[in-house]
Amino acid sequence: MILQPVLHPLLLVLLCAPFVALAVWALVKGPASSHAGRGIWVLRLGMVVVVFAMLLRPGIPGGTSQTLATDTDIVLVVDTTASIVAEDWGDGAPRLDGVRADVQAIVDEYPGARFSLISFDAAAQLRLPLTTDATALMSSLEVMSPEVTDQSRGSSIGIANRMLAETLSAAAKAAPERGRMVFYLGDGEQTVTSEPESFAAAAKFVDGGAVLGYGTAEGGPMRKTTGAGAGESAEYIEYQGAPAMSVRDEDNLRQISEQLGVDYQARAADAEISLPDAPTSTTDYASSGEVGNVIELYWVLALVLLTLIAVELARATMQVTRLRGLARPSADSRTRPSRDSRTHPTGGAR
Structure with a gap:
């Protein structure tokens, strides 16, 4: 028992x-x-x-029964610049919708993995340290919004290079036996004049992953954001009197994939995501091989x-x-006329 x-x-x-x-x-x-x-x-x-x-x-x-566990640390690097809400994902949806859907697919693909979330716009931010709580990860993505439009001064697609290297290095020291994967999700637009920073320093800690590119060659318009929440403004960012269009820069994205040593994949709403296998040394059945039922x-x-x-x-x-049965006779007796009060058929008293 x-x-x-x-x-x-x-x-x-x-x-x-x-x-x-x-x-x-x-x-x-x-x-x-x-x-x-x-x-x-x-x-x-x-x-x-x-x-x-x-x-x-x-x-x-x-x-x-045997249960599959992925002993892997996965770091997600997500673009939160204004262009991530450009409306060219599927039928005019913002690119951020595609990012959230793909992250959910990544969570489903690697059960038991630990996830960390880094976002970047003008600066990089560690939003979630390594955790097995996939619900916390998806919650962080749901509340994540792009930078405030009026405060934007341009951004670099490589601004998260140092934070990524530090996160992977710390994970390697804490659990050297675990594999490490990186997924970079962005559109590759470099909006500052300087050259993008390199991710080469993080490559030695990476065992797999992918660079996922969002957007189209035609581009999509971007709504203004004020930090008050999603769908806060109906106005579009304008350039020279017309809606500014954000396009995907595949050259930059391929360069990041080469620096990290992972594959590049252009994403679209009508294309199913293709995810690599987890490192073979870290994907296995539970250490005991069995889980009791x-x-x-x-x-x-x-x-x-x-x-x-x-x-x-x-x-x-x-x-x-x-x-109720006991109460019914007493009720009847109260409504039945007494013998003495009965009148003679002729109208007189007996």
């Missing part, structure tokens, strides 16, 4: 003890002197005991509880019916 209590057993005892004490008091010193009265409280005591047993979640060993038995106790509740309801229904 295996127990997997929903709370600490001591807390469960403290929660159930008052109800047990009440039932025991009613049995020993309460007014329930008849056999029927004692039976009622025995039934209620049984309910408490069954609920306590359910909360302990009993079970029996049910064999073992437990056949839970709480459902058996739930059936017992339902039976006890059904008995209690049946007893209560019978009592209500009996009381």
Whole structure:
């Protein structure tokens, strides 16, 4: 027998003890002197005991199964410049929608991996340190918005090079046996006059990954952002009196892929993402090779509880019916005229 209590057993005892004490008091010193009265409280005591047993979640060993785990650290480098919301993803959706969808695909592809998120615009920012909490990663992406348009002074596509190298280096020192992958997600637009910084320093820590490019050759317009939230403005960024268009720079993206030693992939809404295999030395079954299964038995106790509740309801229904039956004759007697008040058929009193 295996127990997997929903709370600490001591807390469960403290929660159930008052109800047990009440039932025991009613049995020993309460007014329930008849056999029927004692039976009622025995039934209620049984309910408490069954609920306590359910909360302990009993079970029996049910064999073992193998589960796949990816012992890999994955760092995501995401562009958050104004161009990431250019509306050329699919049917006029912002590129950021494609980024979020692809990150979800990456999470699904590498179960058990640890993820870190770095965003960059005018500066790089570590939004999420390495964690296995994929929900936290997706939540960070959902609330992530591009830089404020009025504060933008241009950005470099390589501004995150130093933070990426430091993150990978720290991961390699902490867990040298784990593989490391990098996914760079951006459009490759360099909007400052200087040359982009190189990611070559991070390459020695990278075992795989990809550079994912967003946007089109025709480009897409970009809405202004103020930092107040998504969909905050209907106005487009303009250049020389017309909406400014952001285009994907594949040359820059291919250069980043060469520096990191990973493949480049142009992304589009109608194309399925192609992800590389995790490093073969880090993708394996759990260290024991097996994970124990437990056949839970709480459902058996739930059936017992339902039976006890059904008995209690049946007893209560019978009592209500009996009381109504006793009350009906007295009501009739109050409405029936007395013998003395009856009048003679001829109208006179008898």
